[in-house]
Amino acid sequence: MLLFLRQYIKNPKKIGAIAPSGKRLANAMMRQIDFDSAECIVEFGPGTGAFTEELLRRRRNRTMLILIEQNEKFYHLLKERLGEQLNVTVVHGSAEDADLIMRKCNFSAADYIVSGLPFNSLPKETSLNVFRAAKEMLGENGVFITFQYTLLQRNFLAEHFRFRDMLHVYSNIPPAYVFVLKNR
Numbered sequence: 001m002l003l004f005l006r007q008y009i010k011n012p013k014k015i016g017a018i019a020p021s022g023k024r025l026a027n028a029m030m031r032q033i034d035f036d037s038a039e040c041i042v043e044f045g046p047g048t049g050a051f052t053e054e055l056l057r058r059r060r061n062r063t064m065l066i067l068i069e070q071n072e073k074f075y076h077l078l079k080e081r082l083g084e085q086l087n088v089t090v091v092h093g094s095a096e097d098a099d100l101i102m103r104k105c106n107f108s109a110a111d112y113i114v115s116g117l118p119f120n121s122l123p124k125e126t127s128l129n130v131f132r133a134a135k136e137m138l139g140e141n142g143v144f145i146t147f148q149y150t151l152l153q154r155n156f157l158a159e160h161f162r163f164r165d166m167l168h169v170y171s172n173i174p175p176a177y178v179f180v181l182k183n184r
């Protein structure tokens, strides 16, 4: 919690929240995933692992989990905690390069992308680069699950993805929207 707050103070636009996501939001994100069929799940911006913990608890051991975190402190925390787990790769890098990173891990497509990226405060150019990479990775069947605290990014996301669903998680603090997206 303190580490998260400190990183937010250093770089509010990239971190985008003062605290890690809560369990209810994590559960709402997880409910979008068919863990029996998923072969490759990629997480953008895992931070201190609020969603990662649930992904690890629910995934089958054969499912590859690729975590891409740009913040050095969060990366080291995750690497230390999870670096030895079977079929888990922790990468220090930008989700903008996620398609290349995934291919280096010998996967040609992601079944699910779980994103914690704060598109609302990231530069538009960064968001566009992330969308490009995500579209490349999703193919026809992949699902992109992302949350935001406001609906400000809805139209921007809709320009690039098809909405499969949108949920409002009132019980999260602050309340959040979960967008479930597919390639256009």
Ligand SMILES: C[S@@+](CC[C@H](N)C(=O)[O-])C[C@H]1O[C@@H](n2cnc3c(N)ncnc32)[C@H](O)[C@@H]1O
Pocket (backbone or CB within 6 Å): 014, 015, 016, 017, 019, 020, 021, 044, 045, 046, 047, 048, 049, 050, 051, 068, 069, 070, 071, 074, 093, 094, 095, 096, 115, 116, 117, 118, 126
């Ligand atoms: C709102 S926090 C979410 C953290 C965590 N998923 C959660 O829900 O508690 C956003 C995270 O995205 C990371 N991030 C921001 N830009 C990124 C990028 N281009 N590539 C990868 N991670 C990024 C930040 O370092 C931070 O960990």
